[in-house]
Amino acid sequence: MTRGNRILLSCIYWAFVLYVFVPLLLMILMGFKDSKFIGFPIKSWTLDWYLGVFSDAEVVSTLTYSVVIAVLSTLISVVVGTWIAVLLEGRKFLGRAAIFGLTILPALVPGIISAIAFRIYARLLGIEPGMGAIIWAHAVHNVPFVALVVMARLSTLPKSQIEAARDLGADPIIAFLRITLPYLIPAVLGASIFCLLLSFDDFVRSFFLGGYEPTLPVLIFAKLRSGMSPEINAIATVALVLTAAIGIWAERFTRRTNKDAKP
Amino acid sequence: MSNDATTRREGAGVAPEHSDRTFWGWLCVWAPYTALMKLVTASPRRQFIILAAFPILWVLTQHLGPMLQMLRVSLTDAYPVAPGVEQHFTFDNYARFFGEQIFWQPFFRTLIFAGVLTFCTLILTFPVAYFLARHVSRKNQMLMLLLLLIPFWVGEIVRTYAIMILLGNTGAVNLVLKWFGLIDRPIPFMYTSFSMGVGIVYLTALYMLLPLYSALEKLPKSYGEAAADLGAGAWTRFRRITLPLTLEGISSGCTLVFLISTGFYATPVLLGGPSTTVFAETIAGFFHVAGDEWPTGAAFATIMFVTAMLLTGAFQKLMHTLRKGDTK
Numbered sequence: 001m002t003r004g005n006r007i008l009l010s011c012i013y014w015a016f017v018l019y020v021f022v023p024l025l026l027m028i029l030m031g032f033k034d035s036k037f038i039g040f041p042i043k044s045w046t047l048d049w050y051l052g053v054f055s056d057a058e059v060v061s062t063l064t065y066s067v068v069i070a071v072l073s074t075l076i077s078v079v080v081g082t083w084i085a086v087l088l089e090g091r092k093f094l095g096r097a098a099i100f101g102l103t104i105l106p107a108l109v110p111g112i113i114s115a116i117a118f119r120i121y122a123r124l125l126g127i128e129p130g131m132g133a134i135i136w137a138h139a140v141h142n143v144p145f146v147a148l149v150v151m152a153r154l155s156t157l158p159k160s161q162i163e164a165a166r167d168l169g170a171d172p173i174i175a176f177l178r179i180t181l182p183y184l185i186p187a188v189l190g191a192s193i194f195c196l197l198l199s200f201d202d203f204v205r206s207f208f209l210g211g212y213e214p215t216l217p218v219l220i221f222a223k224l225r226s227g228m229s230p231e232i233n234a235i236a237t238v239a240l241v242l243t244a245a246i247g248i249w250a251e252r253f254t255r256r257t258n259k260d261a262k263p
Numbered sequence: 264m265s266n267d268a269t270t271r272r273e274g275a276g277v278a279p280e281h282s283d284r285t286f287w288g289w290l291c292v293w294a295p296y297t298a299l300m301k302l303v304t305a306s307p308r309r310q311f312i313i314l315a316a317f318p319i320l321w322v323l324t325q326h327l328g329p330m331l332q333m334l335r336v337s338l339t340d341a342y343p344v345a346p347g348v349e350q351h352f353t354f355d356n357y358a359r360f361f362g363e364q365i366f367w368q369p370f371f372r373t374l375i376f377a378g379v380l381t382f383c384t385l386i387l388t389f390p391v392a393y394f395l396a397r398h399v400s401r402k403n404q405m406l407m408l409l410l411l412l413i414p415f416w417v418g419e420i421v422r423t424y425a426i427m428i429l430l431g432n433t434g435a436v437n438l439v440l441k442w443f444g445l446i447d448r449p450i451p452f453m454y455t456s457f458s459m460g461v462g463i464v465y466l467t468a469l470y471m472l473l474p475l476y477s478a479l480e481k482l483p484k485s486y487g488e489a490a491a492d493l494g495a496g497a498w499t500r501f502r503r504i505t506l507p508l509t510l511e512g513i514s515s516g517c518t519l520v521f522l523i524s525t526g527f528y529a530t531p532v533l534l535g536g537p538s539t540t541v542f543a544e545t546i547a548g549f550f551h552v553a554g555d556e557w558p559t560g561a562a563f564a565t566i567m568f569v570t571a572m573l574l575t576g577a578f579q580k581l582m583h584t585l586r587k588g589d590t591k
Contacts, residue, residue, distance in 0.1 A: 005497070006398050009390055009393065009394035009398055010394060010398070012390045012391060012394060013390075013391050013394045013395065013407070016387070016388075016391045016411070017411065017463075020411060020413060020414045020415075020465075020468070022424055022429070022435070023422070023425035023428065023429045023465070024414055024417065024421075024422070024425050026425065026428050026435050027421070027424060027425040027428050030428055060468060066481065074353075077441035080318070080321055082319055083317060084318040084321070084322070086314070086583065087314055087315055087318045088318075093311070093315070099318065099319060099322055102322040102323070102326045103318075103322055103326065103329055105313070105322075105326045105330070106326055108522060109330070109526075109568065110522050110523065110525045110526025110543075110567070111523070111526030111527060111528060111543075111573060112526050112527070112543035112546055112547065112564070112567075113333075113526060113546075113564045113567060113568045114329075114526070115528070116333065116546060116547075116550065116560060116561065117330055117332070117333040117564065117565045118329055118333050118335050119550060120329065120336050120342075120557065120561060121328055121329035121332045121333075123343055124332050137275055140325045140329075142328065143321075143325075143326075148362045160360030171291075171300050171304060172303075172304060172310065173300065173303070174287060174290070174291070178287065194289060195348075197416055200418070201416075201417070201419060201420075201421075202418075202419075203418065203419050203529045204418050204526070204528050204529065205530075207528075207548065208547075215528075216309075217418050217419070217420040217421075220420050220421065220424065221420050221529055221533070222531060224420075224424060224427075225532075225533075228424075228427065228428070228431075233424075236420075236421040236424055236425075239417075239418060239421055240417045240421050243416045243418065244413055244414075244416050244417060246416070247412070247413065247416030248409075248413065248416075251409060251412065255405075260303070
């Protein structure tokens with residue numbers, strides 16, 4: 001590990017940081033350009049595009065629509081994912097490996113195939129394309145992430161705590177509600193935020209299962225197909241700020257609770 | 264487990280005597296609840312069934328169901344079935360794939376593309392992960408990793424658009440090149456396999472970086488030092504120690520990135536051109552038109568899924584044997 005080596009590696013790291021940030025920063029910058037055409041150089045600046053976003057009824061209703069879908073699908077994923085985790089963690093039974101494999105299946109199926117499979121299955125279940133179908137697809141797709149996160153947390157719960165509760169007369173349900181569930185809260189919250197972001201950012205499932213009303217990524221996609229404009233930059237920046245803020249907050253939150261949890 | 268349950272039930276009967284007035288104390292003695300609990304915990308077997316029934320039903324109907332239904336539809340000649348038409352079992356949809364070049368060409372293009380891009384992502388992120396895991400203090404590691412995480416919370420479409428702005432004819436890259444006098448006329452990066460590749464690597468880099476980082480972080484520094492004391496050069500140390508001991512991270516990172524890159528739809532549509540059509544676009548095409556093309560689309564999706572699973576499975580197996588061979 002020579003000094004030169006270290007400097008070279010650090011340069012690579014910072015180059016990677018640039019590679020990751022510069023495109024997004026340029027995109028944000030372009031939303032302030034006082035011209036209809038995307039591209040450099042930027043000669044004069046304006047806030048009009050951003051003001052336009054918040055006064056555009058379509059964008060605002062799309063944003064609400066996306067948030068509602070994200071929240072409802074997350075609620076389903078969290079309940080189902082936690083339930084599966086409680087069943088799988090620390091229990092041995094016939095077919096456990098198969099159930100575990102099936103649990104993580106939706107996370108492994110490549111995007112387009114998962115969207116197609118959901119589209120076909122929605123028809124079988126009689127779910128019309130639209131809000132319900134998107135919520136359902138997002139919920140199913142996000143279950144594996146919740147299950148994995150909750151299982152990881154559950155495996156660190158000392159068995160003695162449950163045993164103590166049971167010895168003191170708690171039945172399995174009360175022991176679960178009073179011991180297991182509070183212990184799982186940080187993992188459940190972390191997983192919820194991850195699901196919220198996954199659902200809010202998802203394009204391919206929303207695109208194939210959506211009705212006439214678009215979610216935010218679908219709206220941006222549709223607008224992009226008819227040409228780039230700073231208006232799209234402003235919409236995309238709003239989406240970016242929202243997701244990044246939630247992400248950073250969640251990261252800090254989970255870090256703090258993890259620190260607290262350590263004995 | 265069985266005798267545990269009986270003692271516990273007797274224990275539950277004791278609880279009312281404590282008569283604390285909290286919600287839980289009240290719940291324990293509330294008749295409908297105790298009756299329900301008696302029913303639920305009657306035997307460990309019943310308890311297990313009540314716990315397991317819903318998750319098992321869910322994964323079978325919601326996780327496996329869509330895949331099986333896709334397979335079933337791919338083997339029929341018409342779906343959704345119009346009234347008065349009879350549905351027949353057929354392999355025609357699969358035969359169609361091999362019959363026409365416009366179908367199998369995007370398929371192989373997607374596989375080659377995904378493979379090449381996975382390799383590029385690995386080469387690009389390995390030094391970054393190595394730097395973070397080996398050359399940065401523990402406290403800064405988290406901060407510097409977090410810095411890289413931020414952009415990855417941003418959605419697929421927004422980041423694809425960012426790449427469009429970066430690589431456009433009046434984009435930042437062309438501007439900089441022109442500024443340095445390297446070119447007179449903008450280079451048309453967009454709508455080529457290059458722009459598509461940059462976009463996909465941009466979207467998947469994190470899924471490679473995190474497994475690599477956690478594998479490298481677990482690797483004790485002393486191994487490298489010991490090898491250096493014994494006279495191994497930098498390259499030998501890398502080849503004989505770092506690489507074999509991080510194969511697990513490499514294997515899971517590559518599997519993730521490969522699977523994700525085969526599934527992209529919006530990014531190739533926005534960043535690619537007519538000569539870079541990927542299989543996702545081919546599959547999607549069958550779902551934009553009238554319903555009777557669905558079986559073909561389902562068949563193509565099944566072909567892609569099975570191939571992707573077989574390839575990643577074979578790859579993981581290969582990495583596994585490599586790992587075993589090296590640690591002997």
